[in-house]
Amino acid sequence: MTTHQVELVIPNLGDFSDVEIIEVLVEPGDEVAIEESLITLETDKASMDVPSTHAGKVRALKIKVGDKVNSGDVMLTLDATELVESESTVVLDIEVQKAILAAATPTPTPTSAPTQTPTPTAEVVREPQTGETHSAQLVVIGSGPGGYTAAFRAADLGLQVILVERYPVIGGVCLNVGCIPSKALLHAARVIDDAAAMADHGVRFGKPKIDALALRGWKNKVVARLTGGLTQLAKQRKVTVIHGVAKFASPNRLVLDSGDAIDFEHCIIAAGSESAELPGTPDDPRIVDSTGALELDPLPMRMLVVGGGIIGLELACVYSALGTKVSVVELTDVLMPGTDPDLVRPFRKIIDKRYESIMLDTKVIGMLATVPGIEVVFEGKNAPAQEVYDRVLISIGRRANGDKLDCEKAGVNVDQGGIIPVNKQMQTNVPHIFAIGDLVAGPMLAHKASHEAKVAAEVAAGQKSAFDARTIPSVAYTDPEIAWVGLTETDAKRGGISYEETKFPWAASGRALSLGRDEGFTKLLFDKATGRVIGGGIVGPNAGDLIAEVGLAIEMGADATDIGRTIHPHPTLSETIAFAAEAYDGTLTDLYMPKKR
Ligand SMILES: Cc1cc2nc3c(=O)[nH]c(=O)nc-3n(C[C@H](O)[C@H](O)[C@H](O)COP(=O)(O)OP(=O)(O)OC[C@H]3O[C@@H](n4cnc5c(N)ncnc54)[C@H](O)[C@@H]3O)c2cc1C
Numbered sequence: 001m002t003t004h005q006v007e008l009v010i011p012n013l014g015d016f017s018d019v020e021i022i023e024v025l026v027e028p029g030d031e032v033a034i035e036e037s038l039i040t041l042e043t044d045k046a047s048m049d050v051p052s053t054h055a056g057k058v059r060a061l062k063i064k065v066g067d068k069v070n071s072g073d074v075m076l077t078l079d080a081t082e083l084v085e086s087e088s089t090v091v092l093d094i095e096v097q098k099a100i101l102a103a104a105t106p107t108p109t110p111t112s113a114p115t116q117t118p119t120p121t122a123e124v125v126r127e128p129q130t131g132e133t134h135s136a137q138l139v140v141i142g143s144g145p146g147g148y149t150a151a152f153r154a155a156d157l158g159l160q161v162i163l164v165e166r167y168p169v170i171g172g173v174c175l176n177v178g179c180i181p182s183k184a185l186l187h188a189a190r191v192i193d194d195a196a197a198m199a200d201h202g203v204r205f206g207k208p209k210i211d212a213l214a215l216r217g218w219k220n221k222v223v224a225r226l227t228g229g230l231t232q233l234a235k236q237r238k239v240t241v242i243h244g245v246a247k248f249a250s251p252n253r254l255v256l257d258s259g260d261a262i263d264f265e266h267c268i269i270a271a272g273s274e275s276a277e278l279p280g281t282p283d284d285p286r287i288v289d290s291t292g293a294l295e296l297d298p299l300p301m302r303m304l305v306v307g308g309g310i311i312g313l314e315l316a317c318v319y320s321a322l323g324t325k326v327s328v329v330e331l332t333d334v335l336m337p338g339t340d341p342d343l344v345r346p347f348r349k350i351i352d353k354r355y356e357s358i359m360l361d362t363k364v365i366g367m368l369a370t371v372p373g374i375e376v377v378f379e380g381k382n383a384p385a386q387e388v389y390d391r392v393l394i395s396i397g398r399r400a401n402g403d404k405l406d407c408e409k410a411g412v413n414v415d416q417g418g419i420i421p422v423n424k425q426m427q428t429n430v431p432h433i434f435a436i437g438d439l440v441a442g443p444m445l446a447h448k449a450s451h452e453a454k455v456a457a458e459v460a461a462g463q464k465s466a467f468d469a470r471t472i473p474s475v476a477y478t479d480p481e482i483a484w485v486g487l488t489e490t491d492a493k494r495g496g497i498s499y500e501e502t503k504f505p506w507a508a509s510g511r512a513l514s515l516g517r518d519e520g521f522t523k524l525l526f527d528k529a530t531g532r533v534i535g536g537g538i539v540g541p542n543a544g545d546l547i548a549e550v551g552l553a554i555e556m557g558a559d560a561t562d563i564g565r566t567i568h569p570h571p572t573l574s575e576t577i578a579f580a581a582e583a584y585d586g587t588l589t590d591l592y593m594p595k596k597r
Pocket of ligand 1: 141142143144145146147164165166167171172173174175177178179180182244245246247270271272273290291311401404405436437438439444445446447448449477
C-alpha cells in the first residue's frame with residue numbers, strides 16, 4: 001500500500017461563508033477512515049460534520065475550534081493510504097461526498113430497494129430465465145399499491161395469480177421511493193422543527209447534528225421492513241412473483257425481457273408512473289428527481305426545487321429542516337396548484353420565513369453543470385438573473401406508464417400521456433384486461449390505486465363490483481400538513497355549485513394551543529339544499545389523519561348535526577371538525593360564531 005500526502009479541504013459550502021468550526025474530532029497521528037468525521041461546522045441552521053475523503057494518518061491540522069472557514073480552506077494534511085476520486089487535493093463537495101457515500105453504501109442486493117427513478121436495469125432479478133411459458137388465471141403487471149393489492153385480493157377470491165415486477169423488490173413507487181420513505185424523512189424533519197420550536201417555551205436542545213448516512217439507513221430500514229412484509233404476504237397467498245419487464249404480445253399473452261411468456265385469462269395493468277423530465281436538463285448527479293432526493297446523497301448547502309407541487313414541497317420541508325437553504329421555483333402563480341388558496345396560506349407564511357426564495361410565475365429556461373454547482377437561468381415575473389445551486393430537484397409532476405407496455409398488441413387503447421381509459425369496473429376497452437392506479441385517470445395517489453385494485457380483482461373473479469367512491473382525500477405532508485376531501489371551494493366556484501362554508505380556527509382549540517400550533521383551521525363545505533357535508537379542508541399538524549373523518553361524513557351523507565352530535569374526545573384536534581359542524585348548526589359554544597342563516 002502506497003502513501004502520499006494530501007491536503008483535505010472544506011467542501012463547497014454554497015453561499016455560506018465564514019462558517020464556524022465548533023469541534024475538531026481528530027489530531028495529528030490519528031488514523032482516519034474514509035467517511036470518518038474530521039470537524040463539525042455550525043451554520044445558523046444546523047451543525048454538520050465534514051467527513052474525510054481519504055483514509056490515512058493525520059499529519060498536521062491547519063484549523064482549530066473557533067476558526068471561521070470557507071469553501072476550499074485547507075483543514076489538514078494527511079498521509080493518505082487510499083485515494084478516492086482523483087489525485088487532486090482540492091476536491092469539490094459533490095464529488096467528495098458522492099465518493100464517501102458510495103464507499104459507505106452496501107452493494108445493492110436483491111432485497112434492497114431501487115434507488116433511482118424506475119427504469120429497467122441490469123439489476124433486475126429474473127426467475128426463472130429459461131424462456132418458459134407460464135399460465136395464470138390472472139396476471140398483474142406491477143407490484144405497487146395497485147398491483148400487490150389486486151394480486152392479493154384476487155388470490156383471496158380463489159384466483160391463481162402471477163404478479164410481475166421489473167425490480168427485485170416489490171412494493172412499487174409508494175413503498176420504495178414514494179409515500180413511505182418520504183414520510184420517514186418528514187418525520188425526522190418534524191422532530192427537528194418541534195424541538196427547535198420548544199426553545200421559545202423554555203425547553204432548549206442543542207443544534208441538531210445531522211448524520212445523513214444514518215438517517216438514510218433508518219429510512220431504508222423502514223422501507224425494507226414493509227417490502228419484506230409484502231413478500232411474506234405474497235407467499236402466504238401463493239401469489240407467484242416473477243421479476244422481469246412485461247409487455248403485451250397479444251390479448252392473452254405477455255412476454256418478459258427474460259424470454260419467458262405468460263398466458264393469461266385476465267390481466268390487470270398496474271405499471272404506475274415515473275417522474276416527468278424537464279427537457280434540456282443536463283445529465284449531472286447534482287440534478288435529481290424525487291427518488292434521488294430521498295437518498296440525501298449528499299446533503300447540499302443550497303438547493304433549488306423546480307416545481308411547487310406536493311412532492312417537491314414535501315422534500316423541500318425535509319431538506320430545509322436538515323439545514324439546506326431551499327429555493328422553490330413554480331411556473332404558475334400559486335404553490336400546490338389546485339388546492340384552495342386559504343389552505344396553503346398558513347404553510348406559505350411559515351416557508352416565506354424559512355426558505356431562501358419562492359419564485360412564482362417563474363420558469364427555469366436553462367441549466368448548466370459547472371464545477372461550483374448547477375447554474376440555473378430563470379425567466380418570469382420573479383426571476384433572478386442566474387443562480388448557482390449545489391443540488392437541483394426536478395419535481396414537475398409524474399407521467400403515466402401506459403404507453404410503455406405495447407398495449408396495442410393486446411388491442412388496449414392508451415390516451416396521450418400514457419393514461420389508459422377504463423370504466424367503473426376498471427376494465428379497459430378489452431374487457432378481460434383491467435387498468436388501475438397512476439396510469440388511469442384521477443389523482444396519482446396510493447390509496448386511489450389500492451381501491452381501484454380491489455374493484456378490478458373482484459370483477460376479474462366474477463363479482464359485481466364498481467369504483468363508486470364519492471371522494472378521494474388528498475394530503476400534503478408538509479409542515480403544517482394540508483388535507484382536503486370532496487368538493488373544494490376552487491371547484492365549487494368554477495362549477496357554479498352553491499355551498500355554505502364554516503371554518504373553525506385552531507387558535508380556539510385547546511389541543512392546538514397546547515401543541516404550540518395555532519396557525520391551522522378546519523373548514524367544512526355543506527350543500528345549501530340538503531345541509532350535507534360535501535367537502536372539507538384542514539391545515540395543521542396531523543391534518544392528513546384528521547381528514548378521514550370528513551371523508552367518512554361525505555360517504556355516509558352526514559350533515560352538520562350528525563357530526564356535531566358525535567362525541568369527539570377532548571382535548572383533540574378532531575374536535576375542530578365537530579366545532580366546524582356546530583358552527584354551521586349554530587350550536588357552537590367554544591367560540592362566538594353567530595349563525596348566519
Ligand atoms: C416522492 C413521492 C411521494 C409520494 N407520496 C405519496 C403519499 O404520501 N401518498 C400517496 O397516496 N401517494 C404518494 N405518492 C404517489 C404514490 O407513490 C403513487 O400514487 C402510487 O405508488 C401509485 O401506485 P401504482 O400501483 O399505480 O404504481 P407504482 O407504485 O408506480 O408501481 C408500479 C410498479 O410497476 C412496475 N412496472 C412498471 N412497468 C413494468 C413492466 N413493464 N413490467 C413489470 N413491472 C413494471 C414498476 O417497477 C413499479 O414497481 C408519492 C410519490 C412520490 C414519487
